[in-house]
Amino acid sequence: MQAETQTIVVISKDPAVSALVASVAQFQPGTGVRKCASALGEINGTALQLAEENDLIIFRADGEPGRDAAAVREILRHTGGAARILALADASMPLADLRLLTEAGVREVLPDSASADELSAAIRACLNHEEPQPAAGARSSREGMVVAVSQSCGGAGATTLAVNLADCLTRRRGLRRQEAEFRVALLDLDIQFGTVASFLDLPPNRCLYELASEGFVPDSVFAEQSLSEAAPGLWVLASPAEIAPLHALKPEQVQALIAHLRLQFDFVVIGLPRALAEWLTPVLEASERLLMVTGSSVPAICQARRLLDFYAETSMSLQAEIVISRERKPLLAASHHKEAARLLQKPFKYWLPNDPSAAAAAADRGVPLSVAAGRSALAKAVRRLSQDLIETRNARAHAAQSQHGKAV
Numbered sequence: 001m002q003a004e005t006q007t008i009v010v011i012s013k014d015p016a017v018s019a020l021v022a023s024v025a026q027f028q029p030g031t032g033v034r035k036c037a038s039a040l041g042e043i044n045g046t047a048l049q050l051a052e053e054n055d056l057i058i059f060r061a062d063g064e065p066g067r068d069a070a071a072v073r074e075i076l077r078h079t080g081g082a083a084r085i086l087a088l089a090d091a092s093m094p095l096a097d098l099r100l101l102t103e104a105g106v107r108e109v110l111p112d113s114a115s116a117d118e119l120s121a122a123i124r125a126c127l128n129h130e131e132p133q134p135a136a137g138a139r140s141s142r143e144g145m146v147v148a149v150s151q152s153c154g155g156a157g158a159t160t161l162a163v164n165l166a167d168c169l170t171r172r173r174g175l176r177r178q179e180a181e182f183r184v185a186l187l188d189l190d191i192q193f194g195t196v197a198s199f200l201d202l203p204p205n206r207c208l209y210e211l212a213s214e215g216f217v218p219d220s221v222f223a224e225q226s227l228s229e230a231a232p233g234l235w236v237l238a239s240p241a242e243i244a245p246l247h248a249l250k251p252e253q254v255q256a257l258i259a260h261l262r263l264q265f266d267f268v269v270i271g272l273p274r275a276l277a278e279w280l281t282p283v284l285e286a287s288e289r290l291l292m293v294t295g296s297s298v299p300a301i302c303q304a305r306r307l308l309d310f311y312a313e314t315s316m317s318l319q320a321e322i323v324i325s326r327e328r329k330p331l332l333a334a335s336h337h338k339e340a341a342r343l344l345q346k347p348f349k350y351w352l353p354n355d356p357s358a359a360a361a362a363a364d365r366g367v368p369l370s371v372a373a374g375r376s377a378l379a380k381a382v383r384r385l386s387q388d389l390i391e392t393r394n395a396r397a398h399a400a401q402s403q404h405g406k407a408v
């Protein structure tokens with residue numbers, strides 16, 4: 001008997017499905033089949049383990065495509081996109097449900113009336129075919145959206161925005177708001193003076209200090225393990241208590257860290273220091289949006305302009321947007337606003353109202369605004385901003401999906 005060189009796991013409550021796969025696989029030399037009599041969406045951690053231990057997952061879509069799609073996404077995140085997954089479904093499955101599964105990353109959905117030949121071809125294609133690597137610089141729809149948050153002057157409210165934006169991007173639902181629709185990583189790259197940890201009542205995190213002092217390039221395990229979960233869906237890499245020289249961090253380290261986080265999360269929100277460093281280049285190159293938090297006073301606007309010029313030189317394609325902090329959007333733009341927008345060559349896109357009581361309530365308790373003052377004007381303004389970003393991300397995912405549809 002030939003030794004097994006690859007294994008398929010079949011997750012299905014219907015033994016006929018497992019039997020069909022087993023009968024097809026016996027004609028593929030060295031292929032073993034494991035059976036799991038359950039539904040994919042019901043086995044949570046076990047599914048992640050099965051994904052690690054096997055080369056291919058085949059599951060029977062059990063009539064709850066939303067739950068199946070969530071499980072598929074979780075598996076792909078856990079394996080850094082490496083897991084290969086096929087689904088078998090009732091031939092009458094609605095197109096919208098089919099899309100849910102393929103958008104989540106299922107390679108192919110076959111009708112359970114598929115012939116042995118069809119199933120065999122799909123299995124072979126999955127097992128022998130490596131995922132094509134995206135061209136350098138291209139963004140895959142499965143990669144998370146990177147949003148950098150910068151500030152023109154200290155105290156502008158950049159950390160407040162980064163923390164609460166990351167919190168809102170999880171879009172938690174449910175009775176106790178425990179179910180996060182998106183997984184969000186919040187990375188505090190203000191490595192010397194970052195305050196994200198205190199905004200969320202987390203301890204400082206040594207990981208960025210270790211990176212800076214030991215010089216290794218982080219792998220996906222380091223990226224995953226250095227984060228702590230502050231709320232459902234919200235994972236934080238806080239800055240360290242020890243002060244490391246800003247330039248000790250190297251561009252290739254930051255580039256690798258962001259690349260791993262993008263594979264594991266839907267959004268990566270990055271708080272930047274006000275100082276300039278070489279490693280800002282990979283951050284700016286990876287960022288789909290840069291939010292510049294600034295007051296509308298002349299010195300703040302001049303400083304914002306200088307930073308934006310530097311960022312634009314570093315990354316030509318960066319889309320920077322202005323967030324005016326501590327001001328409500330006026331009905332009619334005041335002349336000094338028009339003048340400032342002209343100087344920046346950018347409109348004032350977002351406004352965060354001055355809301356000291358909400359800001360203080362959240363900061364004092366070490367919780368996001370959504371917990372301390374969810375109905376405040378400041379919380380609502382951040383939520384609106386997060387909706388814009390979610391729409392942008394979803395539009396990108398749909399565009400990539402229809403592009404993919406045209407290609408096949």
Ligand SMILES: Nc1ncnc2c1ncn2[C@@H]1O[C@H](COP(=O)(O)OP(=O)(O)O)[C@@H](O)[C@H]1O
Pocket residue numbers: 151153154155156157158159160161195293325326352353354355356357359360363378
């Ligand atoms: N829109 C706002 N209205 C009132 N107070 C705010 C607002 N945004 C931030 N603050 C408060 O201002 C202080 C500085 O905010 P922070 O976000 O740390 O600024 P930065 O990161 O730009 O230095 C904090 O005490 C915070 O609670």
Ligand SMILES: [Mg+2]
Pocket residue numbers: 158159190194195
């Ligand atoms: Mg700050």
